[in-house]
Amino acid sequence: MSTVAELPAGAGPAPAEQLAARWEEPRTVRAWFTTVDHKRIGRRYLVTASVFFGLAGVSAILLRTQLAGPEAGLLSPQEYNQLFSMHGTAMIFLFATPMLFGFGNFLVPLMIGARDMAFPRLNAFGYWVFLFAGVFMWASLPAGAAPNGGWFAYVPLTDEVNSPGLHLDVYTLGLLFLGISTTAGAINFIVTALKLRAPGMSLNRVPIFVWAIVATSFMVLFALPALNLDNGLLFLDRRFGTHFFDPEAGGNVLLWQHLFWIFGHPDVYIIVMPALGIVSAVLPAFCRRGLVAYPLVVLGVVSISIISFGVWAHHMFATGLPQLSLSFFSAASSIITIPSGLQLFAWLTTMLLGRLVMRAPLLFVIGFIVTFVIGGFTGAMFALTAFDQQVTDSYFVVAHFHYVLFGGAVFPILAAVYFWLPKITGRMFSERLARWAFWLIFIGMNVTFFPMHLSGLFGMPRRVYTYPEGLGWDPWNLLATLGSYILAVGLLLVVVGVVHALRRGKPAADDPWGGDTLEWATTSPPAPYNFPVLPEVHSLHPVWDPRTAESVAAGAPEARTLAEGRQTIRTSELDARYEQPIEMPESSLRPLVAATGLLVVFGGLLFDWYWVAAGGGLLLALTMVGWLWPPAEPT
Ligand code: HEM
Numbered sequence: 001m002s003t004v005a006e007l008p009a010g011a012g013p014a015p016a017e018q019l020a021a022r023w024e025e026p027r028t029v030r031a032w033f034t035t036v037d038h039k040r041i042g043r044r045y046l047v048t049a050s051v052f053f054g055l056a057g058v059s060a061i062l063l064r065t066q067l068a069g070p071e072a073g074l075l076s077p078q079e080y081n082q083l084f085s086m087h088g089t090a091m092i093f094l095f096a097t098p099m100l101f102g103f104g105n106f107l108v109p110l111m112i113g114a115r116d117m118a119f120p121r122l123n124a125f126g127y128w129v130f131l132f133a134g135v136f137m138w139a140s141l142p143a144g145a146a147p148n149g150g151w152f153a154y155v156p157l158t159d160e161v162n163s164p165g166l167h168l169d170v171y172t173l174g175l176l177f178l179g180i181s182t183t184a185g186a187i188n189f190i191v192t193a194l195k196l197r198a199p200g201m202s203l204n205r206v207p208i209f210v211w212a213i214v215a216t217s218f219m220v221l222f223a224l225p226a227l228n229l230d231n232g233l234l235f236l237d238r239r240f241g242t243h244f245f246d247p248e249a250g251g252n253v254l255l256w257q258h259l260f261w262i263f264g265h266p267d268v269y270i271i272v273m274p275a276l277g278i279v280s281a282v283l284p285a286f287c288r289r290g291l292v293a294y295p296l297v298v299l300g301v302v303s304i305s306i307i308s309f310g311v312w313a314h315h316m317f318a319t320g321l322p323q324l325s326l327s328f329f330s331a332a333s334s335i336i337t338i339p340s341g342l343q344l345f346a347w348l349t350t351m352l353l354g355r356l357v358m359r360a361p362l363l364f365v366i367g368f369i370v371t372f373v374i375g376g377f378t379g380a381m382f383a384l385t386a387f388d389q390q391v392t393d394s395y396f397v398v399a400h401f402h403y404v405l406f407g408g409a410v411f412p413i414l415a416a417v418y419f420w421l422p423k424i425t426g427r428m429f430s431e432r433l434a435r436w437a438f439w440l441i442f443i444g445m446n447v448t449f450f451p452m453h454l455s456g457l458f459g460m461p462r463r464v465y466t467y468p469e470g471l472g473w474d475p476w477n478l479l480a481t482l483g484s485y486i487l488a489v490g491l492l493l494v495v496v497g498v499v500h501a502l503r504r505g506k507p508a509a510d511d512p513w514g515g516d517t518l519e520w521a522t523t524s525p526p527a528p529y530n531f532p533v534l535p536e537v538h539s540l541h542p543v544w545d546p547r548t549a550e551s552v553a554a555g556a557p558e559a560r561t562l563a564e565g566r567q568t569i570r571t572s573e574l575d576a577r578y579e580q581p582i583e584m585p586e587s588s589l590r591p592l593v594a595a596t597g598l599l600v601v602f603g604g605l606l607f608d609w610y611w612v613a614a615g616g617g618l619l620l621a622l623t624m625v626g627w628l629w630p631p632a633e634p635t
């Protein structure tokens, strides 16, 4: 395996200094607000999403404490409703996707050998919008006005008659606000991955993680409009008396559910897909071989992203759909196990054929495989309509989706935290702390969620703030609550491990795991310009290929050093043939100002201050004019 320390030397000191002058940011407060560096923005996504995870986790601990025994009085029904709704909404929208987008942000430009995302200012804008939308939603909780209709907010429960107050307006507006960030991020990923790949990185040499982020981004672009439409219509119904969801006036209640799940089912894969991409990135490094069946795995990724748009009604089996629809959606839902199984077998075979190096990231990947398979198994049970109708809205469902989401997202995310921590921070972590964290999380997770299968089969409905004694649910609930405490300790140990690494960690090598993708071909942490010389790619495993090191050695052409300006290379979409250098924007305050304008818009809408909202819109519009104004001719 090539060590990569010698890579920067190739450029010689002069270009490296020139590059630093063009890319480095001063350490000032202003620079903190104006940065467009994808690595800083990626880190911020990771930290912010982790904080939201913490808040949603504390909410969950409160829920579990309330449910530890029958007839407990820790939380009122109103508080319970807000807490479980915020827990679910935040875990899905404010943690899982932003966290994975954070890794995408940090890693995609590095993995494809570019100097930044295609639209760096849009990237910064996306982060600020995410931050503001998250604060917008969480701030409603201490105010007693948090969403309280569950994470999928079904009408008529959530219309203005049945749910007065601001609760659901925070939900609809908060998600519309956040959706702007997610959409911007998705467009940015797609353009970046299609146009900025290093010369020679043809589509069949794109790392699986990048494939996964791109597939996810396409899914976001097709799925999110359905959710936005839903929330827009509900906002109009509640605020302006339209009747989209009101059957008495010719509206349709099920319309909400259809639109929600046309978004909602693909969203499960929007969360899980990048996580699967993480697994495919981590495994090769610890199996000491490339991933088995790369083309099939890519095929799996792409076909999941398509099929998952055709299964949404499996969330609506209990609503009285016609028999033909039931059969269709039941069959379609079963089919999706094929591409998922394909990936599973590719990982297992990679492990069987490789030489396993048991380090913390691999442990989390194995934890993922075990839990995700259990979640997938109960999922296949739900695909059968008859079974679904027995357990719908019971704790069996809560058990199932936590196996899928905790198993399918949190374990891979933790694998990613440990795997890329050395690259992101330049520090190694304590393996011992990481192992303790793994075992506590793995055991805690199973002790929390496995018993819910049983309480569910014994008839316990979800979303109840308490239950009477003697229904056979008590021991399982107590066990689940104890499990959640173990889990919490394990998760805290992850935080301790990261802080410990930052304070005490040994400096990390450029490629501590022997990874095969280009982020390992630069320093840990990477310089602001990522690569002194943009590499040329000749295979699927560029870092294992000596030709990559040659391509950046002394004498590399100026066309790939680009030290003259703030530039990166544009290449063709399919074959990544060299097209031309493109100029990248400087840091700017406009993304933050534009996001602030949006915050004012949504705040104004929330409180009925429409003039304030209009003022925010004006600020946004003026900022955009300045943003899009053609730059002065270079001198
Ligand atoms: C950190 C450990 C976690 C614990 C202890 C936990 C616990 C809970 C509990 C007690 C409920 C409420 C059940 C009810 O009353 O019906 C719940 C609901 C939910 N959880 Fe979690 N959870 C955790 C992690 C996660 C994660 C990582 C995700 C997703 C990425 C997630 C997504 C959800 C969703 C979507 C709901 C449904 C909310 C609703 O009914 O509208 N949870 N969880």
Ligand SMILES: [Cu+2]
Residues within 6 Å of the ligand: 264, 265, 268, 311, 312, 314, 315
């Ligand atoms: Cu689904």
